[in-house]
Amino acid sequence: MRISIASDHAGFEQKEALKAYLASQGHEVEDLGPASDGRVDYPDYAASVARSVAAGDAERGVLVCGTGIGMAIAANKVRGIRAANVVSPEFAALCREHNDCNVVTVSGRFVSLKDNQRILDAFLGTDFGGGRHGGRVDKIVALEQDAS
Numbered sequence: 001m002r003i004s005i006a007s008d009h010a011g012f013e014q015k016e017a018l019k020a021y022l023a024s025q026g027h028e029v030e031d032l033g034p035a036s037d038g039r040v041d042y043p044d045y046a047a048s049v050a051r052s053v054a055a056g057d058a059e060r061g062v063l064v065c066g067t068g069i070g071m072a073i074a075a076n077k078v079r080g081i082r083a084a085n086v087v088s089p090e091f092a093a094l095c096r097e098h099n100d101c102n103v104v105t106v107s108g109r110f111v112s113l114k115d116n117q118r119i120l121d122a123f124l125g126t127d128f129g130g131g132r133h134g135g136r137v138d139k140i141v142a143l144e145q146d147a148s
C-alpha cells in the first residue's frame with residue numbers, strides 16, 4: 001500500500017522506526033518529514049500528509065506527534081480526510097471498519113513502538129465495513145460539503 005508518513009519533533013524517533021517497519025512489511029512509504037528531531041510545528045506536517053492522501057498520492061496516512069491529538073485535529077481540517085487518534089489496535093480496526101478513516105495519528109511519547117506497530121497493522125489490515133456504516137460516513141462527507 002502507498003503510505004505517507006510524517007511527524008513533529010516529539011514523534012520523530014517513532015516516525016523513523018515506523019517508516020522502517022512499514023517498508024519491511026512491503027509497503028511503499030513516502031516520508032514527508034521532518035528530516036531531524038529539531039523543533040517544528042505539527043500542523044505543517046499534518047497538512048502535508050493529509051493533502052497527499054486527499055489528492056490520492058497516498059492511500060493512507062500516518063502521523064506521529066507527542067500525543068497524536070494535535071495531528072488529528074489538524075489533519076481533519078483537510079477536505080476528504082478522516083483522521084483518528086488511536087492508542088489501541090482495537091480502535092485502529094474500528095476506525096477503519098466503522099469510520100473509513102484514511103489517516104491514523106499515534107503518540108510517540110505515551111505509546112510504545114511495539115504497540116504502535118500493532119496499531120498500524122490493524123489500521124492497514126482492516127477494510128471499511130460499509131452497510132449501515134456507509135450511510136453514516138456519507139453524512140460526515142455531507143457535513144464537509146456544507147462547511148464554509
Ligand code: RB5
Binds near residue numbers: 010067071
Ligand atoms: C509538542 O510538544 C506537542 O505539543 C505535540 O507533539 C503534540 O502532542 C500535540 O498534539
